[in-house]
Amino acid sequence: MTFSRSKSITRAIAVALILNVFMLGGHSFTYASASFDGSATENVVIVYGNASLEHSRDTRNAEQLMKLYDSLRIHSRIVSLIRVDDYRAGQIQGVTHVFLYGLAEENVNASLGADLRRFSGVIGWIGGGLERYSDYGLQERIAVTGYSNQFTELIFGPGETDDRNETRTLIGETLHVPKLAASDGQTVQRFGWLSDGQKRYPYVLHADKLWAISAIGENASLNDALSRILDQMFDVQRSSWPNVLLMLNNVSPFIDLERLQSTAEWLYEQGVPFIVELRPVFANMEFKQMQRYFEVIREVQQLGGTAVLGNLQGWYPPDAWNTDIERYSETNVTSPEDADVLIALSLQAYLDARIYPLAFTGPMDLLFDQEYVRTMSYFSTFVQNGVWKGYVSDQLPEQAWAGNYVSDKVLLQFDSSNDWEGLQATVERRKKDGATFDDFRNHPNKVSFDESDIASVSGEIRVDGQRVLYEKMVTEEPPEQPPAELSGVNRGIKQTMSFIFIIAGLIVGLFLLAFVAGKRIDRKKHLR
Structure with a gap:
C-alpha cells in the first residue's frame, strides 16, 4: 500500500x-511542452514487450520505457501502457498514435497485427520486431535486414537527407539494434545514420503512417535525436x-x-x-x-x-x-x-x-x-x-x-x-x-x-x-464585546460585597478621625 x-x-x-x-x-533544455500549452489533443498508446517488465528486478528496460513515456507525454494529453501479451482487439481504436517498443523477442499478437493494419493514425516502431509483423503490411517499404550489437556512432543532421551539416556522436555499444533498409528510396524518408565503424544503416525511416526508429538509449545524443523525430511525428515547431x-x-x-x-x-x-x-x-x-x-x-x-x-x-x-x-x-x-x-x-x-x-x-x-x-x-x-x-x-x-x-x-x-x-x-x-x-x-x-x-x-x-487579486490578507481586529449581564445571584453577591466595602471604608475613616482627634488632645495637654 x-x-x-x-x-x-x-x-x-x-x-x-x-x-x-x-x-x-x-537542467538545460531546448523545448517546452505542447501538452502544457493545452494545445495537445493526441491520445497515445504504448504497446511494450517483456511480459515480466512490471515485476522485473532489472529496471533498465523499464527506465527506457519511462523515458519514452515522458517524451510522449510532452506531446500528448493521454499516454497509456499495454503489455503486448495483454493486448486485446480494438484497444488502439480511436487513438492518434501507437508506439511499439521492445517486441524483438515477443510472440506475435495477431489481434495487434490486425489492428495495426487497419489503423489510420501514426505508428512508431522502436527497436526490433518489425519483421515479425510483415504479414500485416508493416514491411511494404521498410525492411529489417538483420541485427547488430556493434553500432557505436550516431550521425544526425538537421534534415532527413541533409548530410552537409550532420554531426557525429559516439553513443557506445548498443545491443540487438535492427539494421533498417528502405525498399523504395523514392517514397521513404531517412533521418540520420547508425554506424559500426565500417558500414552505416538508417537511424530512422518513415513511410506513410509508419516510423521505424532503430534505437533509443541513455545516451544524450540518442535522446535528443528521438525528441527531434517526435517533433516531426507530432508536427511540432520548436521555435514557437x-x-x-x-x-x-x-x-x-x-x-x-x-x-x-x-x-x-x-x-x-x-x-x-x-x-x-x-x-x-x-x-x-x-x-x-x-x-x-x-x-x-x-x-x-x-x-x-x-x-x-x-x-x-x-x-x-x-x-x-x-x-x-x-x-x-x-x-x-x-x-x-x-x-x-x-x-x-x-x-x-x-x-x-x-x-x-x-x-x-x-x-x-x-x-x-x-x-x-x-x-x-x-x-x-x-x-x-x-x-x-x-x-x-x-x-x-x-x-x-x-x-x-x-x-x-x-x-x-x-x-x-x-x-x-x-x-x-x-x-x-x-x-x-x-x-x-x-x-x-x-x-x-x-x-x-x-x-x-x-x-x-x-x-x-x-x-x-x-x-x-494577490493582495495581502488583512486581519481585522475583533470588535469590543459589551460586558456580559450578571445573573440574579451574581448581582446579589455584587451588591453585598459593595455594602461590605462601604461599611469597612466608614469604619476605617472613623478610626482615622478618632486617631487624629486623640493626637490633638494630647498635644493641647502637653502645651499646658
Missing part, C-alpha cells in the same frame, strides 16, 4: 510536514515554444523565509516569473510560524511566483510484487490518511490563506499509483519533479490520467533556500543568452476539489469563477 494504515493520522501529518531539503541543479520555466522546490514553513522572500524580490526585479513548489500543510494553522509562512507566500505571489502543490512527504512507491495481492483487499472505505483526503485538506488550507496552487507536482510514479487516482483527478496539470522511483503499471486509455503534463526537461529547478548563488548565476546567464522566462499562469490550469475551483485564465487567477 502507498501509506502504512497502521500509522495514526497525527504521525502521517507530522511526516508530511517534515522538510526534506535536497539539491536540484538547473516558450523557453524557460523556473521552479523553486521544497517551500515549507521550516525553510529560511527571509531568503525565499529576498530571492522572490530579486527575480521580480529581473522580470523573471517563477514557480514555487509548496509542501502540503493541514495542521497548526494558528501557530505564529505558519501565519508568517502564509504571509511570505502571499508576497511571493505578488512578486510573480505561481504556487504548485508538492506531494506528501510520507509517500513511497507501491510494491509492484504485492500489487496483485492488494487488488483483492481493496475497499471503498475512505481513511483520513488517504492521499486524496490529505491533499484536499492542504488545498483548502492554502485557499483559506489566499494562496492559489495551480498544479500538482511529484515523480512520474504518481501517475500509475492507484491510490492517487482521485488525487490526480483534482488537477488538470501535473509537473514532473523528482526522478522516477521504479513503479509502473499498465493503463488502458480510459484509465490513464488526462491532463497537461510538464516534463522536468522544460524546468530550471533550484532548492528554495540554499541555492541562491546557482540560481542567480543561471538566470543571468540565460538572460544573457537571450532566453525568455515563461509565466506558469499564462497557461490553462485548473484545480477542482470538494466544491472549490482554482484556475488560471490568460494570466489571471480565478476562484470559483471570480477573479482574485
